[in-house]
Amino acid sequence: MATISDVAALAGVSTATVSRALNGKPTVAPDLVARVLAAAAELGYRPNGLARSLRRQVTAVVALVISDVENPFFTAIARGVEDTAQAAGYSVMLCNADEDAVKERQYVDAAVQERVAGVIISPTGTPATAAALLDSGTPVVAVDRPLAGARCDTVLVDSRLAATQATEHLIAQGYQRIGCVTGPAGVPTADDRLAGYHDGIAAAGRRVSQRLVRRCEYKAAGAERAGESLLGEREPPDAILVGNSVMAVGVLKALARGALRPGRDVGIVSFDDAPWATLVDPPLTVVAQPAYEIGTLAADMLLARIGTRGDEPKTATLNARLLVRGSSRRH
Amino acid sequence: MATISDVAALAGVSTATVSRALNGKPTVAPDLVARVLAAAAELGYRPNGLARSLRRQVTAVVALVISDVENPFFTAIARGVEDTAQAAGYSVMLCNADEDAVKERQYVDAAVQERVAGVIISPTGTPATAAALLDSGTPVVAVDRPLAGARCDTVLVDSRLAATQATEHLIAQGYQRIGCVTGPAGVPTADDRLAGYHDGIAAAGRRVSQRLVRRCEYKAAGAERAGESLLGEREPPDAILVGNSVMAVGVLKALARGALRPGRDVGIVSFDDAPWATLVDPPLTVVAQPAYEIGTLAADMLLARIGTRGDEPKTATLNARLLVRGSSRRH
């Protein structure tokens, strides 16, 4: 592949002039610019981004590490990050940690080593990964979940409040035994949603039964088993709060297997307004998180942080909206 | 951030020794290795990947450029690519071209400039982008769609055959006026699916009516309008073949708005077995493409190509499977 020296030789100028011409510096004579451009085109010259970044000590790439590419919530965040970052001239390198702390660590290390301009991450992982990221000095914004034991810019949604509202809604609908299927212990969103569920139950003067709570990976398969187990209880729930839309797929399958109808037999509210939520029958009541806005806001915060490293970390907490549809109405 | 010289100074050795020690070369005395490791740890040293790649003339990153992150088909491919590439020691940089030729071009240029080891792409774009990629000498594998006017390793699915089979299935079910909603003209998968639909109609000795065909972006919104327009025809279709699962969301919404029930009122077959396909009522009949396998196979081909540049481009064509469910059964 042609280098800047090849272009310089062909154009009969120095590499410095080629560099200046190609970077649109105003201090190059027009005819030289033309010669350089012609030579570059003839050779099919593509500047080496590695060399450029090494020299300039900056890259125009931000990494976005998400915990599950197959979750529409995270892909919507990705769209938001992308739109904002691209408008500012950055490429977005999307990395799928797949809810796996090891993969996450690999991606974080790779991003740091490639000296990306910044990292937006929905952390799956351990304090060690968080520390590695922070210590590197790379600007970081955490989304969806706080970065374990570390202070950095953060964009969250008030999951706990939203879960409380969802639970209160189910109670208001007359459901008596409300269950909850949420993510693994230690994952902040999963814990928050469970806490909010507790809040809602308690606010109604009822007691939480551990028999009505299931925790598993934020995946459909686990949620399906959890749903089946819940429905197999001696006194099964008549409503379920589900931790995200991927899990909702599993829980709805479990209901279908038991020939139970959402709403009428078992009230269902799930986090995340997936594209298919209105297609199921009855339509799924959801807690809609502003995923795209999370992405744009996180990207804005990251760009600001890349600009000015100094100031205090900020946390933005957005609100979710309960969209009541048929799956949580008894009639 | 600490550099290799800082580590060398602290350990009291040369940078060469640091490099060798850190890269596990066997020719370093154990005590020096220990000193180097200690120094690196103390300084929180992170090797600069840019410098390393520049020097070595290779990167351990492959780019995957997909046409829509919000389409489960592509995210499943991404999972396949990732699993295979990571096992071989590569990071995967996922780029979302969003069915936009301009974005795609930006990502391809960025990938080439960052000197990634290889690119896997589901091309949205123009021959110019394809040429830019091929000319760069970067190993390339095209997935889902061939790279416009360019010869390279390719992994496809026989969409046309699958569309024919889906159409024949609808005919066998007794549907009389079968329509088709597919992607934009010029997108190979969209054209193939339409061609297969034609094949199926023709094989039954029927004539294709242009009034029953709609083409639009591979997006839900467009497909919803297309569905409404189709159902608004004076003689509307009694069955529809839908180009992908994102579009199926739109078409099903259009049906719901018209109070039409899939299967009974309008038979539906869609490409791609989305996670929610069995949750709708009746369950959606789909043409299931082996998305994950496309990803693993493409990654295998890319890794082989990175190893040995020389040989002839290969094309692998996988088969899709028709999964008959309720939405295409009249009873």
Added chain:
DNA sequence: TTGAAAGCGCTAACAG
């Protein structure tokens, strides 16, 4: 306005 030259951080000959 242009060129010569240094150097970003690292690896790989080549000597010793």
Added chain:
DNA sequence: CTGTTAGCGCTTTCAA
């Protein structure tokens, strides 16, 4: 087994 040195391709002083 270790150090010296050159150089990957680019940008950016510093001189001219």
